[in-house]
Amino acid sequence: MTFLTTAIDYPNGSPHIGHAYEKVLTDVLARYHRLKGEEVYFLTGVDQHGQKMVQTAEKEGVNVATLAQKNTKKFLKLLQALDISNDGWAETTHDLHKSCVAQILTDLHQKGQLYKKQYKGFYSIRQEQFLTDQERDQDGNFGPEWGEVEEREEENWYFKLSDHTAWLREIIETDKFGITPAFRKAEVLNAIARAESTDLCISRPKERLSWGIELPFDKDFTTYVWFDALINYISFAGYQGSVGVPPASDQAGQTNNPEHPTIPDFTQLWPARFHVIGKDIMVPAHAIYWPCMLHAIGFSDDQMPNLPVHGWWNVRGEKMSKSLGNIIDPITMVDTVGQDAVRYYLSRDIATGKDSDFDPERLYLLFNTEMANGLGNLLNRSLNMTKGSLGSELPAYEFDDAECQLVRDEHAKLLAAYSERMEQQDLRGTLEALVTFITAVNTFAERTQPWQLKKDEAKRDQLVAVLHHMCEACAQASILLTPFLPAAAAKMQAQLNLDSSNLKLPDLQWGLLKPGHTTNKPKPVFPRLEKPD
């Protein structure tokens, strides 16, 4: 089974376009793997514990559990708005997760991977962590990024991270723990060098923080939020038999995928094919803590996940932030331009791994030119001519020529490029290949001029061939578009009268529309977006 996850979001605020991006990116990958015929389990969720949740709740004057619940709903709403096809849903306050974390802590404690230590040092209240000399700047001071720093003496529990760093370096260098793009891998290796000698403090005294998971062997402490959150990737995947009914991933109290009402068998899921994450949580959490935790728990080298690290959407070259007031609300965006346009833009206008600028102008432009004018118009003109010239029926035909052959060649090229690009998580390149194909088919129409062929009864066989190639091309394109725009692809298929339910990528070949196939009434699938103002 192919197991894909997103990072779990921190619900101390509303989701923004970056959250939406990670969901769409992972959803496209999940749907792609399903299209390949793989059984997929796609997990996403929320990380509800931690000091910052408590702080936000205090600021808003509400109970922290209430806050978590309220904001979690917003993230669930986002999944619906974007038609995210997650199979599982992780909430770290769920009992199933808490007991799994407790079991792991107990286990690590017994293995001697955890120890208690008195530590006196400088503590950043903002970052909730002790600072070491490595955090000092060249003048020996702690920079403003740490906020208020105070000297504090405290007893805490530590995880022997340093036991695993040499091993970690090895599996990253040998790509057993895959990190992409390549420049991120270099960054992680660099970060290991800096963090090699320090262990990870995994507890917070309960009097300071009680919102979290209690250490099972020392009731005076709460588990550090990352040590808790990262475990969601296995707790909600059935690790240590944590089977049972997971939390509901929609507001009707159902999991999104009725095929997976309970958590599947862990041995079939692990290792995760991908943990899709953002660049900000790569170091240290996902690229250092997490593999070391897995190693300490006892996972072998070939049971390590892969880490595709995506970039950020900026706004006018600036980082998106609440203080700049340039946050883009994905749900408003979907309400304005529709789910298809948002999914298309988020897939189309960013190179996976890099940053990009979120530019509404480009969203309109790309969607209108490539989907409305390109694919949508192609489908519309194909169906219209089939209806007007052939009474919506595509009978058998004999005709073939170089132009027809060219369309089939372009289709073969598309199939090759599609898989190649998708295997590299290059959504943008994949869509570019699709657009190239669409253009080729539009060119085919210009050259063969079916509207002229129609006038000559002697050329009817050629007309049938041309229209079949056009409709067939649309059918093919609709299948390949499914991971990106599932709703639009389904509409296309309805108009083409194509049942795609059992179609898988490996056996996708030219000839989906058999002789005698009838098409349905055309109606624009991608209405052009009218720019506001």
Add this chain to the structure above:
RNA sequence: CGCGGGGUGGAGCAGCCAGGUAGCUCGUCAGGCUCAUAACCUGAAGGUCCUCAGUUCAAAUCUGAGCCCCGUAACCA
């Protein structure tokens, strides 16, 4: 400071890891078509791939030096 990203025709970006006719979307100019969502197609103009040096038969791509821009508090993918 250190760490990281970037500098590619008018705009925005791929390509660089695994050197070998510089690619994509838009824009501009000229033309064609009329089946279609005022959509589609063709042709053209436009580039010292930041600079310098090096390696090489060959460098946007590798190496070294330099210049410039951005990120590296919080909110947060």
